[in-house]
Amino acid sequence: MDDITLYMWGSPNSRRVSILFEELGLEFVARNVNIRENEQFAPEIVALNPFGKVPIAVWQENGERRVMFESGAILTYFADRSGQFLPAGGSSRCETLSWLMVVLTALGPHSAYAHHWSALATEKLPQALDYHVGVAARVYRLLDERLGLGTYLAGDYSIADMAAYPWISVSEWTTLSLDDYPNLKRWHADIGSRPAVASGMELPLVGVCAGR
Numbered sequence: 001m002d003d004i005t006l007y008m009w010g011s012p013n014s015r016r017v018s019i020l021f022e023e024l025g026l027e028f029v030a031r032n033v034n035i036r037e038n039e040q041f042a043p044e045i046v047a048l049n050p051f052g053k054v055p056i057a058v059w060q061e062n063g064e065r066r067v068m069f070e071s072g073a074i075l076t077y078f079a080d081r082s083g084q085f086l087p088a089g090g091s092s093r094c095e096t097l098s099w100l101m102v103v104l105t106a107l108g109p110h111s112a113y114a115h116h117w118s119a120l121a122t123e124k125l126p127q128a129l130d131y132h133v134g135v136a137a138r139v140y141r142l143l144d145e146r147l148g149l150g151t152y153l154a155g156d157y158s159i160a161d162m163a164a165y166p167w168i169s170v171s172e173w174t175t176l177s178l179d180d181y182p183n184l185k186r187w188h189a190d191i192g193s194r195p196a197v198a199s200g201m202e203l204p205l206v207g208v209c210a211g212r
Contacts, residue, residue: 001081004028007045007056008204009035012166013071013108014055019162019200020075024082032204072104075159085158092155099146099153099160102139107167110135115173136174140181143168147183151190165191166201 006021006028008014021028033039033054041052048056049069056069057078068074076097079086087093110132117129143164146153153160168188171178178185191197 001026002060004057004059005031006203007031007033007048007054007058009033009040009054010204011035011054012111012170015166015201015203016071016159016163017055017057017074018203019165019197020078020085020159022196022200023162023194024078024084026078030204071163072100075100075163079159085162087156087158096154096158096160100158100163102142103153103160103163103167106135107139107143107164110139111167111170111174114175115170118173118175133175137176140171140174140176140184143187144181144184147187152187157191161187161191162197165197169201 004021004026006014006017008018008030009032018030033042033045035054039045040054045054045056046052048058048067051069053069055071055074056067057074058065058067060066068077076086080088086096113132114129114136117125117132143153152158153164165188168178168184169192178188192201
């Protein structure tokens with residue numbers, strides 16, 4: 001695997017991938033795609049992902065150019081390929097993938113929608129905000145209960161934790177407070193103390209930057 005380029009923005013979905021790449025010690029280049037300026041719809045990006053979204057990973061493997069988009073797909077592929085952060089089989093793999101899906105389908109989307117209706121929308125719709133904050137709160141309670149049973153979401157530290165961490169790091173987007181979720185708050189501090197997580201959360205830098 002050579003010449004890895006990660007097209008990304010300083011968003012939770014992008015940073016979950018840069019965290020994994022840092023945890024794996026991969027050499028990669030992080031390419032800044034400013035979604036606030038609609039750069040995700042540039043022809044270069046749409047040619048890689050027709051949906052016009054980041055993150056996108058591009059690399060060379062066995063003489064072939066590979067392209068992947070959607071953060072969950074990228075996390076699963078690279079974890080499987082490396083043999084790290086996702087069990088190869090058995091109940092532990094089922095557990096990890098299940099919690100990963102909770103993060104991908106509930107935590108991320110409803111946190112993003114809560115942020116939209118609380119801060120970004122030009123026309124405020126209180127009912128919409130209340131709905132998405134309510135679902136986000138339900139997920140926060142679920143994660144807090146889960147983390148009361150163990151250190152991580154699915155046994156060992158995994159891509160489920162990496163996928164969740166960037167979204168919990170912007171808990172203010174949901175109008176929720178981590179002080180109300182002590183197990184989740186403890187987990188957030190523990191994950192944030194990992195050097196690879198700190199490095200992944202710093203990307204992308206302005207312009208083009210090389211990962212370790």
